[in-house]
Amino acid sequence: MGTLSNLLIPAVLFFALGFLARAVKSDLRVPQDLAKMLSIYLLMAIGLHGGYELGKAELTTAFNAVLWAVVLGFVLPMVGYILLLITRRVDRMNAAAIAAHYGSVSAGTFLTAIAYLDNIGIEYESYPVIMLAVMESPAIIVGLLLASWSRQRLAVTGGGNSAGVAVMQSGNGNGHLSSIVREAFTNGSVILLIGSMLIGAISSPGSMVKLFPFIDEIFMGILCLFLFEMGMEAARRIREFRKVGAVLVAFGLIMPLIGGAIGIAVGHYALGLSIGGTTLVAVLGASASYIAVPPAMRLAVPEANPSFYLTLSLGITFPFNVVIGIPLYHYFAALAAA
């Protein structure tokens, strides 16, 4: 299954090192803005690269990929929402906020998957990169719609203490939905990623070549540094799992498996991608956002507790995907192709 070879990629090893450093309570002080800077770099590099490749891609498949990305972005949060309500461990507002994270994606996980595939020499298409860019927004929208709807239900049934106030707020402006959509599409990382893709697609090839040392050659090193820090953050978050409770932790492990399975179906059957491409779509389905979605939820669903969604997406699902999920999805993608 290649788990071992996965674990010997520097990117994954640095994730583990960061995790370990925090776990042994090392006094390692990482500058506050390092992860933020690295993630700006990664979004820019992945966007430019993807856009450049897409300039050469087939339009029909690209269009299909976008379509399916939207479908995934809409369907996965609903699956997650229902699952969470079934657990009865969180109220509707928290369920909506958590679910939104699973409809979106984690660029860090996606890039680790690419490093994994590169390492074992497996080819992949460039379509998943567009899907990565597209999937952020629908999930945010669904999350906000679910929250809005839950707020109304809570107001009707009288549950939730602050819900009454909240629904009044959201009810008395009919520009509400439009502002939700606006927020989802002006999300910082969406703009940077889609903008970089466009730039990569329309820039003259000659000028793009000058960017390759920056976006290509030093990429893997920067990814290592980024994952090192994310390992530290994951370790910080995983400590809070007790607050979250075993049932929610189980959700954080099962939901990526569901998302991964749906992703394999979409990648292999709907888009007809190769094993590598299918693996990447599975990773898109399986991973949970920790960059674009949390601020959107914090702003629009203040009733939800950030500890819940951050611990789940960053402390549980992220490490699971990086260490176990990726080789697993690859294994099943290969199975589907066989």
Next chain:
Amino acid sequence: MGTLSNLLIPAVLFFALGFLARAVKSDLRVPQDLAKMLSIYLLMAIGLHGGYELGKAELTTAFNAVLWAVVLGFVLPMVGYILLLITRRVDRMNAAAIAAHYGSVSAGTFLTAIAYLDNIGIEYESYPVIMLAVMESPAIIVGLLLASWSRQRLAVTGGGNSAGVAVMQSGNGNGHLSSIVREAFTNGSVILLIGSMLIGAISSPGSMVKLFPFIDEIFMGILCLFLFEMGMEAARRIREFRKVGAVLVAFGLIMPLIGGAIGIAVGHYALGLSIGGTTLVAVLGASASYIAVPPAMRLAVPEANPSFYLTLSLGITFPFNVVIGIPLYHYFAALAAA
């Protein structure tokens, strides 16, 4: 005129993307120190590169270039000061502070011009880099002298509310001028740029080769990131143009044209540079500082309103030069050469 091809350089496109991101009020949060770090890198890289090239340059032309840089740095602020007084929209202190910015240069604009020339395959000499390094200081000195002189005039005529106090202060120390000059030459970016040039010039070629991946290969990518952020800053500043008023905005568009024209004259006739070199000198003349001069003015001319000079140099002149000015100056440089 190549405007279109200008707009398809990644560097310019990233400037536009940053501008757009802020214009649509995206929530993109860029770490506070990113632009500062990138600009340290850019000054270091441009200095090392320029110094390395200058090691091979002709001494007479280099000397001439320095001389003309000093002339430009002295003349342009005076032109600007007179123009501004004619508009009657700002008092003398603000006029002095604004004018100083136009005698200095913008490294970001200069580098965009280099990317533009590289992209369309036009050669250029290395002398403009020395001029870039030299032009910061004279403009600061002229600005401070103009301010000092205005302060005395205001004190005599009794205009300006805080001027009376200010002139007493500046009058009673005859080390005043020397401290002005000192400040102009120990300005942080001047030291970094000139120091890097010296290092580039005296280092052994073998050791310089080891620096090229850092200062050359990843340069364009870092410039893109820098311009992305500067696009955001320009958009933030341009919003304040209403405070500044239409007449000042017009100054922010006309002054670079004047500076560009003078720059073309200097580049082509006085220094005998190629089309590419002349374009770069035009850009030096046309661009306004937003790194070295503003802090100097804030410290030495506290009576001037920073909103004015920052909005003009960063919000008006900078975007104008990057998008329209550069191809324009190139067009006229070619015309002059023909």
Next chain:
Amino acid sequence: MGTLSNLLIPAVLFFALGFLARAVKSDLRVPQDLAKMLSIYLLMAIGLHGGYELGKAELTTAFNAVLWAVVLGFVLPMVGYILLLITRRVDRMNAAAIAAHYGSVSAGTFLTAIAYLDNIGIEYESYPVIMLAVMESPAIIVGLLLASWSRQRLAVTGGGNSAGVAVMQSGNGNGHLSSIVREAFTNGSVILLIGSMLIGAISSPGSMVKLFPFIDEIFMGILCLFLFEMGMEAARRIREFRKVGAVLVAFGLIMPLIGGAIGIAVGHYALGLSIGGTTLVAVLGASASYIAVPPAMRLAVPEANPSFYLTLSLGITFPFNVVIGIPLYHYFAALAAA
């Protein structure tokens, strides 16, 4: 003796430039986190690189190198402690804290030495990199033991005002020594350096190749930037030398010579390294830590004055080694080999 050629390496020149910038009181504002980020990069790069090389190294020599690193880490602080007590200019607590710095190493000095050797084309082994990684911890432990012992002595003799309290604190927990050791080994830079070495050693060669542009090619440029900032910090610290006093300054110049001499003995006679390798071991012996040890001392030896150890290691010994020490140790290493 190659001093001149040493001074023409960009890395050393940037150190000088930073020093000069601060000395002329330039207003250059460097972002607070830049040095911290650069030093994370340097530790990671040096670790990966060293680990990769060590994968191919002889196990016996590697083991011997570790052993001698431990010996150096234990012996040098004791030498320093005794020397400092002889000067009678600092109390025992300060002597312990200062001495610990000299048993540890400065990665910046080590890397400058590598740049120096590279520049003059001298080969060196990779064992000193392991020694670099190993030497941080023992020195911290010895420092804390010396402090603990001094605290007890002071408590007995009744010297030192806060010592009585302190000894009570450290006495009433028998987990004390283990917590000292724990702190020394979970020190952030130790973890990052040793972790990166392990990753470099166990990663597949194919995946390591992808990291080389990041850890190798841009390395020298980043080192220059780092030394530029460290030059500024050294200049800031050297100003405080008057507080420290001439005798302590002399210690800051003599102690590296002693450490360098011991290092040459170890490198040449005990480990049988080449001239280059011996020079690097000398640098390990001569250099004083300013990354790992100061926070450990501040936390565990609060009675010592940070001004003392920071001024000595950063303001005196560091510049001495960079400018004079390295070529000197190289000269003597060559002499020993001849």
Next chain:
Amino acid sequence: MHRLFPEKLVTIITSDVLEDRLVASVRNRGASGYTILRARGAGSSGVQSGMLDIDTNIKLHVIVPPQRLSGLLDDLERLMHKGYHMTVYVSDVSVLGPEKYETSMY
């Protein structure tokens, strides 16, 4: 001291996603300016390590003349009732140059 004049200093500590809203409110309530510091911390909504975009706090200071305090506090209370987690406190300060705090931001 005759040159020091009493004003109210309002301090707000919360997630940085609220920055735009808070600044808008401060502007609307006629404050003459505001100051923002970056912060991290912990509280009822968990640890805010400040390492990621998603868990960074800000600390916002506004000096307002006593008579404008009430409106600003109304806004803040409304946000808290909606569910936003905020630490809000008021302290007494004595300013140099009180006229500065009378003119609202343009």
Next chain:
Amino acid sequence: MHRLFPEKLVTIITSDVLEDRLVASVRNRGASGYTILRARGAGSSGVQSGMLDIDTNIKLHVIVPPQRLSGLLDDLERLMHKGYHMTVYVSDVSVLGPEKYETSMY
């Protein structure tokens, strides 16, 4: 104003190596949260330029109900007696939503 309630604000300025200890103490003393800002400065232990890991300060704020103040100050005094250099001061603030500061961090 009826909605503002008096609390004590403890501020601690010291080297960031003490952060973990201070946070532990704040938690143990039942504070409902804390806020940390990065700082630099100078004092009896020299200049803290904030440029290196080794000379960065933090400024820690804790709001505590008056009755919990004393225990926290005990801890801080103990650290100061051990030799740690710290600037510690207490100020009076009036908070919105005082119940927030009663529940200690979980």
Next chain:
Amino acid sequence: MHRLFPEKLVTIITSDVLEDRLVASVRNRGASGYTILRARGAGSSGVQSGMLDIDTNIKLHVIVPPQRLSGLLDDLERLMHKGYHMTVYVSDVSVLGPEKYETSMY
């Protein structure tokens, strides 16, 4: 509480280009130390986004014994009269270890 002693806390918010001057003044006026935080904000001199070297603010804190307050305020007033934009306020704080604030920086 017998162990807390009253001091004056002076806070200055202004552009970071003034840092060296303010620190010099604080030293000359015999303060025992100072603390600087990085800030951004807005006021009569426009928005200070903190993104560029040219629009970053600092927030400077100085604790001084009441009798040394006046001289420091004189300096600050002089700067303000020259045209520098600054927010300056004084608050009452109670410190642990008051002797610390008596000795001026060496």
